[in-house]
Amino acid sequence: xxIKSRLTLLFTMLVGSIMALFCLxxxxxxxxxxxxxxxxxxxxxxxxxxQLVEAxxxxxxxxxxxIEKENNTVLLxxxxxxxxxxxxxxxxxxxxKFFLSPSSLREARNGxxxxxxxxxxxxxxxxxxxxxxRKPWVVAVVASDIHGMNQLKRxxxxxxxGWLLSLxxxxxxxxxxxxxxxxxxxxxxxxxxxxxxxxxHEKVTVGREKDELASLAQTFNLMLNRLEIAxxxxxxxxxxxxxELRTPLALIMSEVEVTLMKERTAAxxxxxxxxxLSEAKEMNELVSRLLELAxxxxxxxxxxxxxxxxxxxxxxxxASVQQKNPGYEVHIHYDRIxxxxxxxxxxxxxxLLKTAFLNLMDNxxxxxxxxxxxxxxxxxxxxxxxxxxxxxxxxxxxELPYVFDTFYRSATTMNKAGYGIGLALTKRIIxxxxxxxxxxxxxGAGTTFTLKFPPF
Numbered sequence: 001x002x003i004k005s006r007l008t009l010l011f012t013m014l015v016g017s018i019m020a021l022f023c024l025x026x027x028x029x030x031x032x033x034x035x036x037x038x039x040x041x042x043x044x045x046x047x048x049x050x051q052l053v054e055a056x057x058x059x060x061x062x063x064x065x066x067i068e069k070e071n072n073t074v075l076l077x078x079x080x081x082x083x084x085x086x087x088x089x090x091x092x093x094x095x096x097k098f099f100l101s102p103s104s105l106r107e108a109r110n111g112x113x114x115x116x117x118x119x120x121x122x123x124x125x126x127x128x129x130x131x132x133x134r135k136p137w138v139v140a141v142v143a144s145d146i147h148g149m150n151q152l153k154r155x156x157x158x159x160x161x162g163w164l165l166s167l168x169x170x171x172x173x174x175x176x177x178x179x180x181x182x183x184x185x186x187x188x189x190x191x192x193x194x195x196x197x198x199x200x201h202e203k204v205t206v207g208r209e210k211d212e213l214a215s216l217a218q219t220f221n222l223m224l225n226r227l228e229i230a231x232x233x234x235x236x237x238x239x240x241x242x243x244e245l246r247t248p249l250a251l252i253m254s255e256v257e258v259t260l261m262k263e264r265t266a267a268x269x270x271x272x273x274x275x276x277l278s279e280a281k282e283m284n285e286l287v288s289r290l291l292e293l294a295x296x297x298x299x300x301x302x303x304x305x306x307x308x309x310x311x312x313x314x315x316x317x318x319a320s321v322q323q324k325n326p327g328y329e330v331h332i333h334y335d336r337i338x339x340x341x342x343x344x345x346x347x348x349x350x351x352l353l354k355t356a357f358l359n360l361m362d363n364x365x366x367x368x369x370x371x372x373x374x375x376x377x378x379x380x381x382x383x384x385x386x387x388x389x390x391x392x393x394x395x396x397x398x399e400l401p402y403v404f405d406t407f408y409r410s411a412t413t414m415n416k417a418g419y420g421i422g423l424a425l426t427k428r429i430i431x432x433x434x435x436x437x438x439x440x441x442x443x444g445a446g447t448t449f450t451l452k453f454p455p456f
Contacts, residue, residue, distance in 0.1 A: 003185075004178045011174035016167050023159040030155055034148040035122070039115055042078075042124045046139040049080050050128035053091050054137075078143035082128070085135025098140050100125065108138045118142055184213045192220060252276050305347040305433075310384055310453060311377060313350055317357035318375075321365070328365040329372040336379070343379050346453050348433040356429040359422040360388040360449050368392035368446070382455035389448045395441040403439060 081098040082091040087105050089097060098118070100108075104125055108114060114125035121144045128137040191204045203224065204217040259272040311334065318330040338344065364373035368390040376387040395403060404427040430437045430451060441447035 004175075004182050007178035007181060008171065008174040011177055012167065012171045015170045015174070016163075019163055019166055019170075023163050027152075027156060027159055031152055034145065034152060038122055038145040038148055039113075039124050042122065042141045042143060043113070043126055045078070045143075046080060046124065046126055046141040047128060049091075049093070049141075050082055050137055050139050053082055054128070054130060077146070078141060080142075081140045083138040083140075085130075085137065087138075090137075098123075098142055100138065100140055105138050109136050120144070188213070188217055188220065195224065248280075252280065305349060307345045308348050308350045308353065309341070309344050310346060310353075310386070311344050313353050314357055314375060314377065314386070317354050317361060320354070320358055321361045325362070325365065325371075327371050328362070329370075330361050330365070330375065331372070332375045332377065334377040338379050343382065344384065346384065346433070346435075349429075352429045353433060356426040359426045363422055364388055364390035364392065364447070364449075384453040386451040386453075387448055388451075389446065391446040394443040394445055394447055395439070396443055397441075400439060400441060404437075 078093070079095070079098055080091070080093040081089065081100070083100065083105060084090045087102065089099075092098070104114060108125045108127050111127065114123075116123045116125075121142050123140065123142050125138065125140045128139050130136065188204055195204075204220045255272055255275050259269065264272075314332055318332060321328055321330055361373050361375070365371045370391065372390070374387075374389045376385075376389065378385045378387075404423050427437055433453070435451055435453045438450045438452075439447065440450070
């Protein structure tokens with residue numbers, strides 16, 4: 001059973017049950033009202049007959065019939081029995097005598113009105129106070145509420161037929177209700193089925209205000225955004241890798257082809273192999289950089305951060321840079337150490353953050369004549385600021401907006417070894433950590449990169 005049918009069935013059962021409860025309640029309370037009214041009528045009837053018997057000694061049933069015909073009183077199929085103060089039967093209007101037990105007589109004389117059933121008829125037992133203040137009589141009236149029962153039967157038929165007809169209408173309304181409720185889900189399914197790897201930029205829309213279905217569509221859209229980023233990252237990685245690897249591979253192939261064109265001396269072969277080794281090392285460095293770039297894109301979806309001390313990561317990056325390039329000098333300036341070491345901690349990925357710091361230190365030393373970078377660490381008002389300052393060639397103002405683009409290299413760095421990946425990689429890592437990075441530079445005066453880590 002699909003959701004639409006299940007919703008229709010549940011809606012019909014729920015509303016049908018409520019309507020059935022309403023009909024039963026109506027029937028029950030009307031029956032209670034009918035019974036109360038009929039007992040009230042029997043009470044009056046019994047008192048009237050008792051007054052006639054009291055006023056006319058030796059009155060018979062035929063006399064009562066004659067009197068009521070003269071007064072246009074409607075007679076019922078009734079049986080009236082009267083007991084005097086000595087519990088003796090003094091009057092009966094029925095074909096059979098209705099005998100009362102001593103306990104019933106005693107209870108009625110004490111003022112209790114007794115309601116009971118006898119052969120599917122209503123019975124009321126009451127007392128009648130005599131005018132001469134003798135011991136009260138007891139009157140028992142037995143009758144059938146034929147008119148009231150006919151009305152109750154008619155009401156029952158109306159309620160049953162009305163409930164059945166309403167159930168059909170509720171079923172139709174429930175189907176329309178379910179169709180309207182499920183339609184946005186069907187629209188979402190159709191839209192999602194039309195989205196593939198080629199059109200991940202399309203979004204799922206719901207023509208409603210913000211409700212649960214709108215939240216579902218928003219969740220789908222967020223998932224599509226993540227998938228689109230992943231596809232773009234994969235596409236960019238393949239494009240970047242093929243583009244950058246083509247040059248060293250072409251150089252290696254050219255070197256090999258030239259070497260194999262004719263017989264050469266051992267020294268010539270050694271020179272050729274040395275050149276090939278150099279190109280292979282550069283290609284290996286490029287592949288490592290590309291893999292780091294891809295790792296940041298993959299990490300953006302499944303990274304798990306932990307608390308790390310920023311100053312410790314800085315010292316680790318310094319050690320790695322100077323170990324790899326002994327001629328480089330990294331000076332870390334940190335004048336004010338906070339009393340609370342928590343001010344130096346941030347949530348982040350230690351390995352990636354170390355890579356970002358290492359790239360900034362390596363670039364500063366590489367493009368400076370003195371191979372030196374000064375790193376200034378400050379903590380102020382829960383904000384950690386790190387400045388990487390060098391006194392190198394600098395970057396022109398018109399080139400500053402592009403320094404964080406992948407494979408972009410400024411004019412002043414074209415004669416240096418590099419691939420234009422380091423700053424792009426650093427930018428992604430710093431952004432992932434929830435921090436910001438800015439650059440200020442002047443040609444011939446050096447460059448300063450500023451990192452700011454906001455509080456948790």
